[in-house]
Amino acid sequence: MTYGGLNQVLNEHRAVDKRRRASSSVAGAPMPTGQHTPTPFFPPSIQGATDDLPSHVAICEERYITASNRIFRWAPSPGPASSLSTSSGFNFDPSGLMSGSVTEVLEFSLEESTCVSYSTAIIKYCAFCDSAGIPIQDRCPPSSGLLLAFVSSFVAKIRADTAKKYLGAVATWHRLWGHDWVIFPQVTYALRGLKHFQPPANDLRPPILAAHLHAVKAHLDIDSDPLHAAVWACSLFSWWAVCRLAETTSPSTPSFTPSRNATRASVQAHRQVLGGKEIVRVDLPWTKTTKEKGQQKHVVKVGGTLCPVEAFDNHLRLSPVPVSELSTTALFAFRSSSMPGSTLVLPLSKTKFLTTFNAALVRSGQEAFQGHSFRIGDATMYWHTGTDIKSIKLIGGWKGNSVLKYLREYARGLLPAHERAAAAIAEAAPS
Template sequence: MNSLKKPSHTSNNKADKFNTPLNNTDPTQTSAPRPYHPHLTPAPSSLRPHCLARDRLLSWRLASSTPEAASSMQLPAEIIHQIASVIGTSWTEATKELYGTSLLVYHVFCDMNNIPDSAGCPISSDLLSAFLASCTGAHSGSTLANYAAGIRAWHIVHRCTWDINEREYKAILEGTVTHQSTTRLAPASSKHPHRAPFTTDTLKLLHGILNKDNPCNAAIYACIVVTFHCITRLGEFTVPSIKSFGPTKHVSRASYHLVHNHQGLPVMVFNLPATKCSIKGEMVQCTPQDNPVTDPMQALQNHIHLNPATKDTHLFAWKHLIHSIRPLSKAEVTRMIVKVAKSHPGLLNLKGHSLRIGGMLFYLLNGVPFDVVKTMGCWSGDSFTIYLRHHALVLTPFLQSKPELLNALKGYILPPVWCREQVRVP
């Protein structure tokens, strides 16, 4: 089989249809990689260039020649790089950073145990078990799951066989290989206390503290109220840093629309260009509320009135100086939440993620069905049920001794269940 050659340009420009460079670089994040932590410094290797964490999946190469790599040796290097780049676009930047950290920890482990690069990929079940077992006791179960997912993603990007079947993979993560639960062995320091949920009373408290005529305070309050009622993540309505805003990956003024249904009822719609779980973005929505203090529409209108900006500006950008408009960062909102929580003992565990938890509980406690709340919060699986286990408020009606109350609630709160009589087997 003849090796593929990069086609030369012809007069009819057919070559322009192939090998077009992918623009995966984020122009707003061009900082140089920081030095490794003294306890997480891999051995020098040409296979592992010092780069940003999000670039490790693609830039850290394999040492051994796998069957997949051997079959592609006839392809030009730039085409192989193009294949890896295309595969890598399936993850968000935040996920790539998380997986890049996983790779770093894994390679440091291999260096410490004199495991050669050629044995590190494809990884064996024994090596994966040994790596995760070595981390047990120092990290939480979710962290270990992220480590395993990062190693797996590295295999996928470089088209290396993942020789660990699904049952074996789950067994390793569950701790059955080591006969102990990694979650049980995780140190208390790795486990965060349960987040206190935001409530409408919390929003009212914030409204009384924040100056609605202050551009920054108005932006923060509008962001908090909208995030709460849309049941979304705070990071998806803010920016990581004031220099990182990009209209193609962060919510802008153009992302917001007010629409009405066939009955004339208003709905506030926000198109998020990218989210934690979807690089294609998601659409979230909420409706105006009767209480003017906690109404997301009034909060947003007040913010836009005080902070006028163009359509391509961040949705919650605020007037920092007379001639300067600044995107609202997650840190700015978090600082305000922490400040308020510290001054009110009952809100000590209030964090940014409390908004998503509180929004979900707000709708459930107001009788909105589980499946509707799940759709509003863009949960593709049943992970949202984890929130319920930690908040007895939602479960309280079902624990009452009054059967008439329980029967009244079942119809519109419990998820729909098919009755056996409705299912007929031919």
């Protein structure tokens, strides 16, 4: 079999994925060692390949290559799988047992969302090499000329920062497979030059503000629908506590893991009361910036329509679980309305959350939002009400000044500062 191009390989992968889904197969089998590794290039011959099932597809069937694991399952160059050896070339792992452990450890070196993002860059690099007629043996490691041409192919198509991210993803791909990656000065200069040809930046994402939340609530049945109650509680908790949705929802229902996602046990049993206000504390096990250290999040019983504590208590009322299951139940897990009388609760996935929230928002006559609009809205809301930047960073868990990118409507945000300054000046003015 000859290399039929990247599209052929991707189509084969999609066919495999379709068959897998149809048969409800379990994904994520570890990559066997001691065999040829799959690549986006020449499909190596392996046992089990037939005319009806090309060898590359047979590999995919065995190892289930998806966007989230492509960087670990596709080698940058064809050939046998690399073995563990000393600097002199002595192979001290002929059985491949240690290689299996190494592969498993490496596959946990990147976040799943990062792997999916990097997969896009890998495909773009392979597609470019295909279109330029670059021989397979000359693609890894890439020369300065190849990378210069790759970067320059994005002129007037994407932003320079995006091209830089693509290049970084391809570099990580090569390094993960043990290949050297040279940082060529000319390529660095080309990335700078690309800024002069880049298209205009996309419009800033709009914030979710109080008016949007009021509009959504009017189209949710939070008193009797467990899903709606969970979505409402999650939206208010995320909004007031300035959370990323990845911290309060799960990527997908089957992928909920207590070590990464908040559970009912994450809620502090004893509620603190300060200044007559009841406070709910949730210990997040993991965040984007703190990793395994996690972070404490607090919401206050403020009363009114947008009270996060009242919404949270209502959610717990409609989707209760036994005490013995608190540590294995997602924080905003809900009882499925499709199974009346069932005590089974399902984790609230990010997709389910956004679909439900946006459906209510659209019914109110407004446009749908993306997930990050919540965090943007949270920071903007606090800023508009006079909260200083240092406090906003503390609430949201920002370590640097990236919080400034989340602020919208600068005039409103700066108004309290101007009013305080004007009052101080007026007070100090001579009578």
